[in-house]
Amino acid sequence: MANTQAQPNQYKNISIKVNNIEISSLLYTLDIYQDIFTPVPSAELVILDSMNIQQNNNVIAGKTINIVLESDIPIKGKFKVEMVIYSISDKLLIKKGLYGYKIHLCTPQQFIDIKSRVSKFYSQLTTFNIVTDIININKLGKVSSNIINHINYDIIIPNMSPFIAIEWLSKFTLNNDNIADYVFYFNDGEFKFNSFSEMFNQDKSIEFYHRETGYRDNDQKEDEQSFYRIQKYNIIRQVDILRNLSTGQIGNTLINVDNINKTIKVDNYKNTIKSITYDDEILKNGENSVVAINLIHDNLSKGRTTINTTSPLWKSNRKINQFMFDSNLIMIDVAGNVNINKLLGKICKVNFPTNDEQKNTINDDIFKGKFLMSAIKHHITQNEYKNVVELCKR
Numbered sequence: 001m002a003n004t005q006a007q008p009n010q011y012k013n014i015s016i017k018v019n020n021i022e023i024s025s026l027l028y029t030l031d032i033y034q035d036i037f038t039p040v041p042s043a044e045l046v047i048l049d050s051m052n053i054q055q056n057n058n059v060i061a062g063k064t065i066n067i068v069l070e071s072d073i074p075i076k077g078k079f080k081v082e083m084v085i086y087s088i089s090d091k092l093l094i095k096k097g098l099y100g101y102k103i104h105l106c107t108p109q110q111f112i113d114i115k116s117r118v119s120k121f122y123s124q125l126t127t128f129n130i131v132t133d134i135i136n137i138n139k140l141g142k143v144s145s146n147i148i149n150h151i152n153y154d155i156i157i158p159n160m161s162p163f164i165a166i167e168w169l170s171k172f173t174l175n176n177d178n179i180a181d182y183v184f185y186f187n188d189g190e191f192k193f194n195s196f197s198e199m200f201n202q203d204k205s206i207e208f209y210h211r212e213t214g215y216r217d218n219d220q221k222e223d224e225q226s227f228y229r230i231q232k233y234n235i236i237r238q239v240d241i242l243r244n245l246s247t248g249q250i251g252n253t254l255i256n257v258d259n260i261n262k263t264i265k266v267d268n269y270k271n272t273i274k275s276i277t278y279d280d281e282i283l284k285n286g287e288n289s290v291v292a293i294n295l296i297h298d299n300l301s302k303g304r305t306t307i308n309t310t311s312p313l314w315k316s317n318r319k320i321n322q323f324m325f326d327s328n329l330i331m332i333d334v335a336g337n338v339n340i341n342k343l344l345g346k347i348c349k350v351n352f353p354t355n356d357e358q359k360n361t362i363n364d365d366i367f368k369g370k371f372l373m374s375a376i377k378h379h380i381t382q383n384e385y386k387n388v389v390e391l392c393k394r
Contacts, residue, residue, distance in 0.1 A: 008226040008335030011385040013070040016045070018063050018085075023047060028100050030067070032081060032378040034344045035390075036185045036192075039113070039163045043067075043083055043105040048098060061085050065105060069380065071338045074227045079338040079378070084108055109140050109186070113163045124152040127173040131166050131184075131193050138162050143191040147198045149174050153305050166193070172307055172314040180314035187344040194345060199372055200394050205346040208332060232333040233352065236390070239328065241283060248290030250283055254316045256294045269316040292316070328393040330371070336378065336385030343373050350391060369393070 016024040028046040035041075047059070062085060069079040083105035090102040116138045122130050128148045135143045140162060151174065157165050163184075170182040170193070181196040210230040244250045251270040258264075268287040294311050332350070334340075351368045375390035 008073075009384055009386055011069055011071045011336060011338070011380070013068075014380065015066070015068040017066045018059055021058055023059070027380070027382055028094065030378075030380040032067070032380075033375070034185075034187065034341060034377075035375040036183050036194075036345050037374070039166070039184055039191070040107040040109050040186045041081065042107075043081070045103040045105060046092065046100050047103065048094060048100050059085065059088070059101075059103065061087060064108070065103075069338050069378070069385070071336070071385075074337065075339055077339045079341050082108065084111060086110075107186070112138055112140060113161050116162055117159050118157045118162055118165045119159045120157050122153065122155045122157070124154065126150060126152060127169045127182075128193055130155065130157075131169060134162050134165055135191060141186075141190060143193055145192070146194045147175050149176060151305060151310065153307070153310075155307065171318055172310060174310075174314055174317075178313055178317070180318040185345065188342045192345060196372075197394075199345055200347065200370065202347045204349045204370060205343050206340075207349040208334060208351075210350075210352055227335045227337050230332045230334060230350070230352075231386075234331040236329040236331050245283070245286055245289040248292075248316070250289065251287030252290040252292065252316045253287050254292050254294050254312060256296050256312050258296050260297050265312075267312060267316065329374075330391045330393070332389050332391065334387050334389060336380070336387055340376060340387050340389070341378070344376055346373055347371070348373055348391070 014024050014027065014030075015022065016027060016030070026047040026049070028048050030043065030045050032043045033041060045065070065083045065085060067079075067081045067083065071077060084107070085103055086106050087104040088101055089104065092100045092102065094100045118134055118138075120133075122133070125133075126148060128145045130153070131145075132143055134157075135141060155169075157168075160168065166184050170184050172180060173182040173193075174180050175182075175195040175198055177197070179195070179197050182193060183196055184191065184193050186192070206228065208228050208230050210233065241250065249271065251268065254267045254269065256265040256267065270287055296309070296311065330350075330352075347370050349369065350371050371391035371393050373389055374392045377388040379386050379388060
């Protein structure tokens with residue numbers, strides 16, 4: 001289906017094919033979801049069933065759907081997604097006499113993952129080398145990493161699906177600063193096995209503005225500016241210190257017990273992320289809020305580097321670094337941009353307006369600066385295209 005893209009919140013063309021049958025004319029709504037905390041994208045498609053195509057076996061579970069979304073502004077580009085129908089639900093009354101169906105979609109890699117198992121011993125390999133092998137032997141595609149730790153592990157993966165195995169590996173993978181904060185996701189044609197804190201070290205890829213309609217920077221055209229204007233924003237979550245305390249994100253204690261050598265070592269961990277503001281007094285001794293027992297047996301490892309021997313480095317460390325994932329989450333609505341899909345996991349700059357009329361600045365002091373694009377929803381109808389972007393601030 002072709003349109004003339006005259007302004008933001010529109011697209012030039014969309015193609016939705018099932019077995020080479022074009023069904024874009026039946027489109028009611030299409031939502032495509034990308035997230036750095038899930039391995040692969042997903043989608044929900046609502047179609048109008050005026051042609052009874054479901055009963056004609058054209059749109060049934062297991063069929064492949066190819067989606068191509070195209071635009072000319074602000075930058076010419078295409079967003080291509082191959083999906084598989086895994087469920088059809090919710091017969092919807094659109095209007096009198098016209099029904100629609102909600103179709104649930106996942107990527108082909110999701111089916112490969114469910115049908116595959118990894119049972120293998122890896123010797124003297126980094127976790128990224130192991131992840132690469134898992135991706136390759138299961139023919140899932142390509143994988144890259146923004147930083148590779150050089151700890152060589154001896155690891156047994158016991159009958160796990162590929163994605164579960166990689167999620168497990170991410171829990172104890174350390175970056176070069178010994179921070180356990182890796183995430184595994186798919187974007188721009190390949191899987192990413194990336195350190196979350198290293199992602200924040202990137203330069204900004206895009207800048208979003210919250211300004212009145214009609215405002216234009218001197219160096220930007222109105223059309224281009226409109227694509228980066230925040231149309232709506234929502235603060236999803238700020239610091240929740242009660243929740244953060246109870247999950248060990250403010251601090252926690254790890255008691256390392258070696259039953260062979262009859263030793264006990266107590267390690268206290270405290271959050272040192274300075275960009276999150278809270279009253280320190282009430283959080284004194286916060287490391288006592290979560291106490292974990294960690295059984296270590298160095299003699300049993302016989303000189304090998306295993307998850308057990310490195311557990312004091314990552315077990316509490318990851319809890320604290322989840323603080324970055326869970327605090328200061330914001331959702332923004334912006335005009336649809338097909339090229340934004342490549343920016344998942346990238347840094348953007350955002351300035352939100354202040355509510356303080358006493359200040360001489362128009363921008364909020366807390367909700368400004370560098371944010372990471374942690375999730376993107378592409379919302380498409382016959383006449384509209386917008387992006388809903390989740391941002392997290394370190």
